[in-house]
Amino acid sequence: MILLLGRVLLAVVFAVAALGKLRDRPAAARALRNFGVPARLAGPGSIVLPLAELAVAGLLLVTPTAQAGAIAALGLLGLFAIAIGRALARGEQPDCNCFGTIHSEPAGWTTMARNLVFAAVAIAIVAAGHGRSLAHGFDGAEGWAVVLAFAVAAQLLFSWQLFRQNGRLIVRIRALEEGPPAAPARHGLDPGEVAPPFALPDLDGRPLTLGDLLARGRTVALVFSDPGCGACIDLLPALARAERERGDLTLALVTTGEALENRMRLDGAGLSTVLLQDEHEVAKAYEVKGMPAATLVDLSGRIAGKLAVGGPRVEELLSARASAPLEVVQAGAR
Numbered sequence: 570m571i572l573l574l575g576r577v578l579l580a581v582v583f584a585v586a587a588l589g590k591l592r593d594r595p596a597a598a599r600a601l602r603n604f605g606v607p608a609r610l611a612g613p614g615s616i617v618l619p620l621a622e623l624a625v626a627g628l629l630l631v632t633p634t635a636q637a638g639a640i641a642a643l644g645l646l647g648l649f650a651i652a653i654g655r656a657l658a659r660g661e662q663p664d665c666n667c668f669g670t671i672h673s674e675p676a677g678w679t680t681m682a683r684n685l686v687f688a689a690v691a692i693a694i695v696a697a698g699h700g701r702s703l704a705h706g707f708d709g710a711e712g713w714a715v716v717l718a719f720a721v722a723a724q725l726l727f728s729w730q731l732f733r734q735n736g737r738l739i740v741r742i743r744a745l746e747e748g749p750p751a752a753p754a755r756h757g758l759d760p761g762e763v764a765p766p767f768a769l770p771d772l773d774g775r776p777l778t779l780g781d782l783l784a785r786g787r788t789v790a791l792v793f794s795d796p797g798c799g800a801c802i803d804l805l806p807a808l809a810r811a812e813r814e815r816g817d818l819t820l821a822l823v824t825t826g827e828a829l830e831n832r833m834r835l836d837g838a839g840l841s842t843v844l845l846q847d848e849h850e851v852a853k854a855y856e857v858k859g860m861p862a863a864t865l866v867d868l869s870g871r872i873a874g875k876l877a878v879g880g881p882r883v884e885e886l887l888s889a890r891a892s893a894p895l896e897v898v899q900a901g902a903r
Contacts, residue, residue: 587622603663609796639694757876765854769844811887
């Protein structure tokens, strides 16, 4: 029965952690980046990690797979411990986001100790077996064991409520620390503003400037992308089609990452101009807050329309006729 209670405890912990992360995926992705996960993997990781935690919880609750679930739990707890240990060794304490919106705190020795306790429970299940099944958990049990089981269940329920309350308090404290809400940040430069100049290497390492693009005698369409943006990948066929069909545009894809990985990612897309920025410095200069996004620069070097944000609006901007108005309303970013 003790092993059964340990399985239920671990299953609840992993399920709560998963649901908390899924409720706030941007925070989960940010936490992964803070622990050293590359930016292009943090987005997918914010989905894969909670799904893995849910899978562990399911395996632990089913008696035949309980030991496999405990092994998987040990693996995840080991990864968490390594990530926390690396951060502590560097003198950092990033927000662990361990339970997402339900409970979060700076990673430290307390977090490490909690993981070690959970790991000890998982080791006991691996070594001693899965214990009783859920259906026969109380068969032949003494009265004290039943009382203990209900006490543990009550404690779990209390902990769940405490975590939820703590999460709400964290949100309120952050809101108080940040002060009154600031004015909404604008997306993109206003039409008529001078387009910020830049010089970026293409996939062959050759530097290209905004002036070089304008020298081709056509309006320049700057499309801002990121390797970790799924909507940006979905947009590639539309970009290739616009480059073929819009003879009045010079299309340049501005992204991040290494040349080799971008060649592999863009293989077959057929884009002739791909420029590599280091840390979104050009996107920031153009006031781009979300990907994918696109803006037009006319031959005088000025912004020719409002920023298009989101795959559908970018596609709409690039597929518009040359005589059509260039003002495009904003859509939601990724």
